[in-house]
Amino acid sequence: MEILPTIWFVAIAVLWIGFLLLEGFDFGVGMHLLVRARGEQERRLMLNTIGPVWDGNEVWLITAGAATFAAFPLWYASLFSTLYVPLVLVLIGLIFRAVAIEYRGKGSTDRWRRWWDVALGGGSFLAAFGIGAALALTTTGLPIDGHGDRVGGPFVWLTPVAVLGGLAVVGFCLVHAATFLALKTDGEVRERAGRDVVRMAPVALLPIVGWVVLVQFQSGPPWSWAFVVVAAVAAVLGWLAARKRREGRAFLAFSAFLVAGATAIFSAVYPNVLPSTIDPAFTLTVANASSSDYTLGVMTVVAAVGLPVVLAYQAWSYWVFRRRLSAAQIPAPHPVVPAVRAGR
């Protein structure tokens, strides 16, 4: 077994799981805001539950991407170039979402806000779906040749598995965000989000279960079924907790569901990072796609010191903003009028 590449396979899995756990509710809140919020106060309330933390959460994605580049350049190059079109859409979704969060409240017309609501919800959906598709495809395989380049046209990635992965992440984000909103808000939004979790979870979590099971049958060792079982138990516990409106417990349980499910997937595909559907000999693995031991060693040292510190201050930021928000706490929109003498 290649020790350093394996460590980095685990590290990248951790980064993706961290991303899905944290940015998962950001994406989901964006989508809920578009379709479930009633009235401007509720939309602002929802937005402000993620306001202080979403940008830090997005860095998990940036770091997952950069760590893949640094630790497995061949995986990064093949995956990103093969998925050119969906990743362009992911980028556009992420751009619109980020800008919408910051700019939505800076205009004063309803049209302005409605436009940014669509950019926020639509962008969150596009990003979540595209990232889900990409992750599902890298665990099940893409048509790459011996050099790692795509065989086939720009849409060769568009398969049922891609759709399954996209729905899996979107579905999880919706459930996760509803749980998060129930935990972080008070009043009407909390009630509705609590009901949403109970109603949505049994359906919205099915695609992710499908993906987990698919990968297990494809390449899972017997022991990784243990994670599948843990995930299933966590999902049921989360649903039961949500029914009793135990919001904190439900949030933890659904988080555990994601961690266990993603761990099952990553354990099942190891040591492959990107299987080739053309010829198993072209499959990119932890061993043949990785950087040198020197590079991985340097990054291991930095990550071993840096990641705990990151976790500590991110945890602190959640602690600072731990209180529930209610619509009545949202300040009035702030008039921005030219400081110019009238008549000029």
Place this chain on the structure above:
Amino acid sequence: MDPLDIARWQFGITTVYHFLMVPLTLGLGLVVAILHTRYVRTGDEKWLRLTKFWGKLYLVNFILGVATGLVQEFQFGMAWSEYSRFVGDVFGAPLALEGLLAFFVESTFLGLWIFGWNRLPKRVHLATLWLAVIGSWVSAFFIIVANSWMQHPVGVELVDGRPVMTDIWAVLTNNTALAAYTHTLFGAVAVAGGFLLGIAWYQLWRRRTDGIDTVDATGRVVVGEAPDIPGRDAKDHGVWLTSLRLGAVVAIVGFGGVALTGDLQAKLMYEQQPLKMAAAEAACHTGTEFSVLSIGDLGSQDCESITTIIAIPGLLSYLAKGDFETEMPGINDLIPQYQEEYGLTLPDDPRYGERAGQTIEYLPLMEVTYWGFRIMIGFGALAAFAAVVALWLTRKGTVPRSPWLMRLAVFGILAPFGANIAGWVFTEMGRQPFVVAPNPDASGIDGVYMFTAAAVSPGVTAGELIFSLVSLGGVYLVLLVVEVALLVRYVRAGVAGALPELAPHDDDPADPDHPERRDDVLAFAY
């Protein structure tokens, strides 16, 4: 159409665009942190107003830098997969370190700063801003390290034709990186200085035009108040005068630093990429002369058709070596050296695809390098001069009433941006035809180089690249318009736009939109 050309246009456009936001983020972040520190130290409301106003503009700009930065990281793998495979062992590490050590700090603490007013203890709250700003400065370091490795590869050895990192310290302390990093940071500071100066000038001019401030017989300002206009009280004048004079000083410091570090960088570049510098000079023949003006058809890429009209003997040697005698090699001497070292045509290797066998153009596009170099220096020098003039013109406490001077100050904001962009276009296009430049100097490692023609993703089609170029370009254009519109909106609103307590309260308790607002209303909310 060759996918290579589309991919290069895309990288150029998206990177230049990203770098519209980046220097303002780096420079203005530092300024806002200093302003906030002054507020915490003195408790004077003037500094609070300064912090809030400039902080608001900082955030409007910051977000677009974040959003477009994602594209930068993704497109190496998407459009430049061969490049990523070739350099991944050494180039990926600084990007990963940037995420881990810089972006997390920057994003997390900026969130804490934005929402931390009245919630965190004052000094802790101030510290969150400093951490965010330091995070952005550290991120700039790592990305410059990565870029400088393309300009001057160090700390690697070739294994099976690929560079493998052997010395991270050498990569992090690459002399090219240290020169470029300081140069970039001073450039960012200069951008922030010009931004402060131009906007503060407008505000002081507005106060005069609106009849709030007047001048006495000696030309000294008489500060007034306008109770009918939100925020336009007597303190407001101090806010803008401080902004203006601080901006001018910051700009002068920035430009001074840019000149010093630029000199260091140029001296390195003469050693590391002599052809880039020769092309920047349109220096066809070996010699000591610096071209002040060369005419002829630079675009022809042909030395025969270029005539140097004004030249200063010795200056080129001084810029490159610090003396007046050293003969600097010209294009006519350098090109045969490159041809001998790296070949006349692209090798017959599958990674060049249909481009294999093409003649290699070693001379960078001279129009771009020659004018890029001059625009960078010209805009920089002009803006520095303008900052000095601005200090003198405002010595009596306000600005002249001339609307033309005001427009000049506002449009002057663009000059440091122009200098920054021209500098990057010059150094990146001057590196062509290489994406990783070979280095003839002693510290360079032999054989570590890559032609741009070999770097593009082999599997990606021209159609995909056109799709992304058009869609990203369209989105970028729309967002640029929106950002500028928002900046203008907040500038015109003055301090009251960023400080709700200065604005008129239309907070009617009977308003059906806001039933029973509680008393623990958030200090800030989106």
